[in-house]
Amino acid sequence: MPIPAIEMTDITKIFPGIVANDRIRFEVAEGEIHALLGENGAGKSTLMSILFGLYEPDGGAIRIRGRETQIRSPNDATLLKIGMVHQHFKLVHNFTVTENIVLGMEPRNKWGNLDLRAAEKRVAELSETYGLAADPRARIENITVGMQQRVEILKILYRDADILIFDEPTAVLTPQEIDELLDIFRRLKAEGKTIVFITHKLKEIKAAADRCTVLRRGKYIATVRVDEVDENELAEMIVGRRVNFRIEKRELSPGEVVLGIENLRVIGSKGVPAVRDLSLEVRAGEVAGIAGVDGNGQSELVAAIAGLLPVKAGRVLLKGKDISRESIRRRNVRGMGLVPEDRHKHGLVLDFRLDENFILKSYREAPYSSFLGFLSFPVITKHAETLIEEFDIRAGNGPGTPVKSMSGGNQQKVVIARELDLSPELLIVAQPTRGLDVGAIEYIHRRIVEERDKGRAILLVSFELDEILGLCDRIAVISKGSLVGTVPAAEADERKIGAMMAGVAAHG
Ligand SMILES: Nc1ncnc2c1ncn2[C@@H]1O[C@H](COP(=O)(O)OP(=O)(O)O)[C@@H](O)[C@H]1O
Ligand SMILES: [Mg+2]
Incomplete structure (x- = not known):
C-alpha cells in the first residue's frame, strides 16, 4: 500500500455546546481528487480547518505523507505544502493579481528591492501550466469571482502546495465556471497534486472525484469510491435516510x-x-x-x-x-x-x-x-x-x-x-x-x-x-x-x- 498523503485519525473538536468533530477518520491518497460531503453543519469546514492549522484539535493524530505532525498554524501547513482556498476569499481588492499572490513573501532582487517582474513571470508560468488563464497585472476589483478564486489557487501554488484543500469552491460559481474549475482540478491532478474539495453537488462528485468521505453530525460515516455508488446512495449516506429528488405537486390552478x-x-x-x-x-x-x-x-x-x-x-x-x-x-x-x-x-x-x-x-x-x-x-x-x-x-x-x-x-x-x-x-x-x-x-x-x-x-x-x-x-x-x-x-x-x-x- 502506498503511503497516503493525508491520514487523520480520531480527530475530535469541541465547540461550546457542540462536538463538531467526533473521532473522525480521514484518509486521502497521494494524487487523488477526494470529495468531502455532509449536511450543512456536519463538521467538514472544522476538519479542514484543523488540517490547515486554523483550529487545534482536542484529540486525534495527523500524518502527512506518512509522518506524524502537529499543525499549529497555517504557517506550519504551508511548510508541509498544504494550501487552502476558503469559502470567502481573502484578497486585497485594489492590489493586482501578482501583488496579492506574493503578499507576505515578496521577492527581492540582489539590492533588496521588491522584484515584481520576477513574480509576474512566475505567476504567468503557473497560470499557463494549470490552464488558469489569469492576467498577472489585473486588479482584483476588476475581475470576476471565478477569476478571484483562481488567484487564490495561484497563491497556494506559488507557495509550492502539493495538497490543495477547497471549501465549497463551486458554491460561488456559475455552471460554466464550475465546469472550468473541475477541468482545473483534473489538470492539477495530472501534475501530481492531491485535491480535497467540499461540495453539496452530487453531480460534481460524480464528474470529478475519485473517492469521497461522508460526515454526518460530526461523525465519520464512510469513504467510498465514487464510481461504485449512485446519487441516491450518496444522498442517503449524507442525510441518513432516503432522499426524494422528484418534486411532488398538485395540479396547477392559477388564480388572479x-x-x-x-x-x-x-x-x-x-x-x-x-x-x-x-x-x-x-x-x-x-x-x-x-x-x-x-x-x-x-x-x-x-x-x-x-x-x-x-x-x-x-x-x-x-x-x-x-x-x-x-x-x-x-x-x-x-x-x-x-x-x-x-x-x-x-x-x-x-x-x-x-x-x-x-x-x-x-x-x-x-x-x-x-x-x-x-x-x-x-x-x-x-x-x-x-x-x-x-x-x-x-x-x-x-x-x-x-x-x-x-x-x-x-x-x-x-x-x-x-x-x-x-x-x-x-x-x-x-x-x-x-x-x-x-x-x-x-x-x-x-x-x-x-x-x-x-x-x-x-x-x-x-x-x-x-x-x-x-x-x-x-x-x-x-x-x-x-x-x-x-x-x-x-x-x-x-x-x-x-x-x-x-x-x-x-x-x-
Ligand atoms: N468557531 C466556531 N464556534 C462555535 N461553533 C462552531 C464554530 N465553527 C463551527 N461551529 C459549529 O460546529 C458545527 C460544524 O460546523 P462546520 O464545520 O462549519 O460544518 P460544515 O462545514 O460541515 O457545514 C456546526 O454546528 C457549527 O455551528
Ligand atoms: Mg462549511
Missing part, C-alpha cells in the same frame, strides 16, 4: 395576477440597461421561473421588483397596484417577500442574534411587539425555536446564536425560514438552495410547493436548471435583459431551455 411587470427597464451598476422592456405576469397558485445564464439581468430584475434598484421605465404592479416607486418596507406590508441572492447584504443582519434575524420584518407587529411598542422576548424566543426545529437549522446556542458564527448553509436557511414563515402573497426567491445540502434542498422545495398550493404567487430565479424544471409551472427565459420566451413546464426540457438561454427564441 399577483405580480405584473410591464415594459420594465432597469439600469445596472455599469450604467447600461440590464433589463430591457421586459413584461411578465405571475399568478396566484403558480411558480414562475426565470432561467438564464448569470449576468443576463436576473439580479437587476429582482432588485427592481423588490425596491432595491430604481425602475427606469415601465411599471411593477402588485395585485394591480403600481408599486414602482414605493419603499421596500411598503412593498413588504403589501405582501411581498424576498429571499435575496446576496444573503449577507440584503437578507441578514450578521451582528444580530438568530431570533432577532427571524423578526427583522415583523418586529413592529403583534405578537412580537406590544401595543406600547415593547418587544416580547418570550414570544420571539419561542418563535425562533419553532423555526429552528422546522427547518433543521444547526446553531450551537439556539435562538441566541450570533448569525455571523453560523455556517453559510445555515444562514441561508434562516432567510428562507423567515420568508416562508411570513407566507407572503408574492414570494420572490433568488437562488434559494445555493450552498445547501441535499436534505435541506428537498425540504425547501417542498415548502415552496406548499406555498404555491396555498395559492401564493412565487417567482423563482435560479441558475440550476434542475431546480427550475422541477419546481416551476411556467418558465421565462431571459437573455441580455430581454425576455426570450415563456414556456409551460410541461413542454420544457433541459435542451429547449438551454437553447433559449443562448438567445434562441422558442417556436410555437
Whole structure:
C-alpha cells in the first residue's frame, strides 16, 4: 500500500455546546481528487480547518505523507505544502493579481528591492501550466469571482502546495465556471497534486472525484469510491435516510395576477440597461421561473421588483397596484417577500442574534411587539425555536446564536425560514438552495410547493436548471435583459431551455 498523503485519525473538536468533530477518520491518497460531503453543519469546514492549522484539535493524530505532525498554524501547513482556498476569499481588492499572490513573501532582487517582474513571470508560468488563464497585472476589483478564486489557487501554488484543500469552491460559481474549475482540478491532478474539495453537488462528485468521505453530525460515516455508488446512495449516506429528488405537486390552478411587470427597464451598476422592456405576469397558485445564464439581468430584475434598484421605465404592479416607486418596507406590508441572492447584504443582519434575524420584518407587529411598542422576548424566543426545529437549522446556542458564527448553509436557511414563515402573497426567491445540502434542498422545495398550493404567487430565479424544471409551472427565459420566451413546464426540457438561454427564441 502506498503511503497516503493525508491520514487523520480520531480527530475530535469541541465547540461550546457542540462536538463538531467526533473521532473522525480521514484518509486521502497521494494524487487523488477526494470529495468531502455532509449536511450543512456536519463538521467538514472544522476538519479542514484543523488540517490547515486554523483550529487545534482536542484529540486525534495527523500524518502527512506518512509522518506524524502537529499543525499549529497555517504557517506550519504551508511548510508541509498544504494550501487552502476558503469559502470567502481573502484578497486585497485594489492590489493586482501578482501583488496579492506574493503578499507576505515578496521577492527581492540582489539590492533588496521588491522584484515584481520576477513574480509576474512566475505567476504567468503557473497560470499557463494549470490552464488558469489569469492576467498577472489585473486588479482584483476588476475581475470576476471565478477569476478571484483562481488567484487564490495561484497563491497556494506559488507557495509550492502539493495538497490543495477547497471549501465549497463551486458554491460561488456559475455552471460554466464550475465546469472550468473541475477541468482545473483534473489538470492539477495530472501534475501530481492531491485535491480535497467540499461540495453539496452530487453531480460534481460524480464528474470529478475519485473517492469521497461522508460526515454526518460530526461523525465519520464512510469513504467510498465514487464510481461504485449512485446519487441516491450518496444522498442517503449524507442525510441518513432516503432522499426524494422528484418534486411532488398538485395540479396547477392559477388564480388572479399577483405580480405584473410591464415594459420594465432597469439600469445596472455599469450604467447600461440590464433589463430591457421586459413584461411578465405571475399568478396566484403558480411558480414562475426565470432561467438564464448569470449576468443576463436576473439580479437587476429582482432588485427592481423588490425596491432595491430604481425602475427606469415601465411599471411593477402588485395585485394591480403600481408599486414602482414605493419603499421596500411598503412593498413588504403589501405582501411581498424576498429571499435575496446576496444573503449577507440584503437578507441578514450578521451582528444580530438568530431570533432577532427571524423578526427583522415583523418586529413592529403583534405578537412580537406590544401595543406600547415593547418587544416580547418570550414570544420571539419561542418563535425562533419553532423555526429552528422546522427547518433543521444547526446553531450551537439556539435562538441566541450570533448569525455571523453560523455556517453559510445555515444562514441561508434562516432567510428562507423567515420568508416562508411570513407566507407572503408574492414570494420572490433568488437562488434559494445555493450552498445547501441535499436534505435541506428537498425540504425547501417542498415548502415552496406548499406555498404555491396555498395559492401564493412565487417567482423563482435560479441558475440550476434542475431546480427550475422541477419546481416551476411556467418558465421565462431571459437573455441580455430581454425576455426570450415563456414556456409551460410541461413542454420544457433541459435542451429547449438551454437553447433559449443562448438567445434562441422558442417556436410555437
Ligand atoms: N468557531 C466556531 N464556534 C462555535 N461553533 C462552531 C464554530 N465553527 C463551527 N461551529 C459549529 O460546529 C458545527 C460544524 O460546523 P462546520 O464545520 O462549519 O460544518 P460544515 O462545514 O460541515 O457545514 C456546526 O454546528 C457549527 O455551528
Ligand atoms: Mg462549511
